[in-house]
Amino acid sequence: MNEEILISGRMNPHIDPTLGIWGWEIPLYLFLGGLAAGILFFASLYTLLGREKELPTAVRKATFLVPIILIVGLGALFLDLKNKLYFWQLYTTIRIESPMSWGAWILMLITPLSMAWCLSYWRDLAPGWKYKLEWLEYIEKLVNKYRKPMAWILIVSSVILGIYTGILLSAFNARPLWNTSILGPLFLVSGLSTGAATIMWLSKEQLERSLFSKIDLLLIGIEVFFIIHLFMGFMASNAAQIEAAGLFLGGAYTLPFWIGVVVLGLIVPAILEIMELRGRKIPVAIPALLILFGGLIFRFIMVDAGQISSYLY
Amino acid sequence: MRYAMVIDTKKCVGCSDCVVACQNENRVPIGYCRDWVIEHAKGAFPNVSIELRSERCNHCENSPCVRCCPTGASHYEEGGLVMVDRGACIGCGACVQSCPYNARFSHPEGYVDKCSFCNHRLKEGKSPSCVSVCPTNCMYFGDLNDSESQVSQLLKNRDWKVLAPEVGTKPQVYYLI
Ligand code: SF4
Numbered sequence: 001m002n003e004e005i006l007i008s009g010r011m012n013p014h015i016d017p018t019l020g021i022w023g024w025e026i027p028l029y030l031f032l033g034g035l036a037a038g039i040l041f042f043a044s045l046y047t048l049l050g051r052e053k054e055l056p057t058a059v060r061k062a063t064f065l066v067p068i069i070l071i072v073g074l075g076a077l078f079l080d081l082k083n084k085l086y087f088w089q090l091y092t093t094i095r096i097e098s099p100m101s102w103g104a105w106i107l108m109l110i111t112p113l114s115m116a117w118c119l120s121y122w123r124d125l126a127p128g129w130k131y132k133l134e135w136l137e138y139i140e141k142l143v144n145k146y147r148k149p150m151a152w153i154l155i156v157s158s159v160i161l162g163i164y165t166g167i168l169l170s171a172f173n174a175r176p177l178w179n180t181s182i183l184g185p186l187f188l189v190s191g192l193s194t195g196a197a198t199i200m201w202l203s204k205e206q207l208e209r210s211l212f213s214k215i216d217l218l219l220i221g222i223e224v225f226f227i228i229h230l231f232m233g234f235m236a237s238n239a240a241q242i243e244a245a246g247l248f249l250g251g252a253y254t255l256p257f258w259i260g261v262v263v264l265g266l267i268v269p270a271i272l273e274i275m276e277l278r279g280r281k282i283p284v285a286i287p288a289l290l291i292l293f294g295g296l297i298f299r300f301i302m303v304d305a306g307q308i309s310s311y312l313y
Numbered sequence: 314m315r316y317a318m319v320i321d322t323k324k325c326v327g328c329s330d331c332v333v334a335c336q337n338e339n340r341v342p343i344g345y346c347r348d349w350v351i352e353h354a355k356g357a358f359p360n361v362s363i364e365l366r367s368e369r370c371n372h373c374e375n376s377p378c379v380r381c382c383p384t385g386a387s388h389y390e391e392g393g394l395v396m397v398d399r400g401a402c403i404g405c406g407a408c409v410q411s412c413p414y415n416a417r418f419s420h421p422e423g424y425v426d427k428c429s430f431c432n433h434r435l436k437e438g439k440s441p442s443c444v445s446v447c448p449t450n451c452m453y454f455g456d457l458n459d460s461e462s463q464v465s466q467l468l469k470n471r472d473w474k475v476l477a478p479e480v481g482t483k484p485q486v487y488y489l490i
């Protein structure tokens with residue numbers, strides 16, 4: 001019995017022949033959101049653990065990137081909007097059921113907080129600053145006074161941000177590939193590992209580098225476990241999800257996913273990091289870049305392939 | 314009040330009059346459509362069957378497009394109609410992703426558009442324009458909460474199906490089979 005389906009009437013742009021309403025903007029936004037969440041998570045974690053002195057890159061230096069990353073990410077989200085002049089409507093309501101809504105709000109909270117965090121370390125950037133900038137000093141004093149509570153807020157909101165980048169997709173029950181609750185934790189772990197890779201790359205201290213290289217190894221292990229879990233879940237699910245998983249198991253995304261994301265983005269950097277920890281000289285930029293690149297294309301592949309997967313035709 | 318549409322796939326001849334009527338009535342931009350006709354051929358020769366279906370937004374009772382909309386632009390109206398408030402839509406595409414029927418599209422003017430069951434006509438006591446032009450009278454429109462209505466009676470007496478019920482959206486366009 002073979003079945004054939006033919007669409008005659010509909011040819012809506014960006015909907016047919018396959019859905020493509022989200023282009024590069026959303027995957028970039030998800031990647032940058034996860035990266036910012038990762039850096040902020042470690043900065044606040046090690047502040048709360050009282051290890052600011054030993055880990056200057058994690059707590060200070062890397063966080064200077066966060067506001068830039070978040071602003072570029074929000075810019076990408078803005079570019080995705082088709083009715084750009086109405087974007088402020090995002091901030092007229094909070095709709096808990098809509099991940100797009102609480103994601104927009106969590107970014108609204110985390111962006112100014114991350115800026116204040118950086119401003120409190122502004123002397124790192126400009127050690128010999130001559131001019132008197134009272135407002136900088138004011139923010140510096142304020143953040144230093146409330147650093148611990150602020151770190152608590154940041155650690156919680158960075159976890160929410162990281163999970164959100166996955167839940168934004170998994171909330172769509174119409175797309176079988178996305179409709180799995182493992183996507184939230186998977187994207188969170190992937191975001192944390194890109195954050196750790198960035199810190200490792202920027203760091204000049206031996207202790208910090210090897211700490212973050214170990215953290216990265218652990219996170220890669222968890223990610224591989226989640227990916228196996230993802231496919232096990234699909235294969236044990238309904239026909240639409242089995243078909244969606246097929247996109248990665250012989251279908252159009254097989255090569256980019258297994259070679260690009262899994263081998264080049266996870267396994268190769270893991271091997272390089274193990275070799276480095278065993279004392280081989282490996283330029284730290286290589287595993288770091290591979291992890292960042294793997295995380296980026298992972299989002300692109302998931303967003304693209306998810307739009308192809310569907311319940312109907 | 315629970316508006317629903319019932320479409321007899323045995324009577325549909327696939328002429329696409331409903332599509333043209335809608336494009337006219339709702340000034341749908343050229344190259345876009347709010348409703349469309351599907352030809353669904355099944356089986357292997359000589360046991361082949363063809364089903365023709367006029368499809369559109371199902372005005373789902375549990376609609377993911379309303380749930381996922383960050384601004385509340387997608388909302389329910391009287392009779393269970395699912396509508397888009399053009400002035401509140403930012404065009405983020407979340408609802409487009411969330412519709413298992415791909416019934417929505419991004420209007421060139423920025424907002425998201427889809428079938429409205431011709432709610433402007435319903436207010437005047439008329440039926441949706443696709444229903445009113447169908448040359449074979451294969452479409453019916455009415456209130457499912459009224460057990461005497463034509464749509465309720467048809468669903469009582471005939472075999473029917475809805476599209477992709479497994480997604481859990483509770484679609485309100487019914488196909489007689
Ligand atoms: S068919 Fe799609 S657009 Fe219409 S109510 Fe259902 S989910 Fe929403």
Ligand code: SF4
Nearest residue numbers: 382402403405406408
């Ligand atoms: S595109 Fe418009 S209607 Fe759809 S979810 Fe976004 S704001 Fe709501």
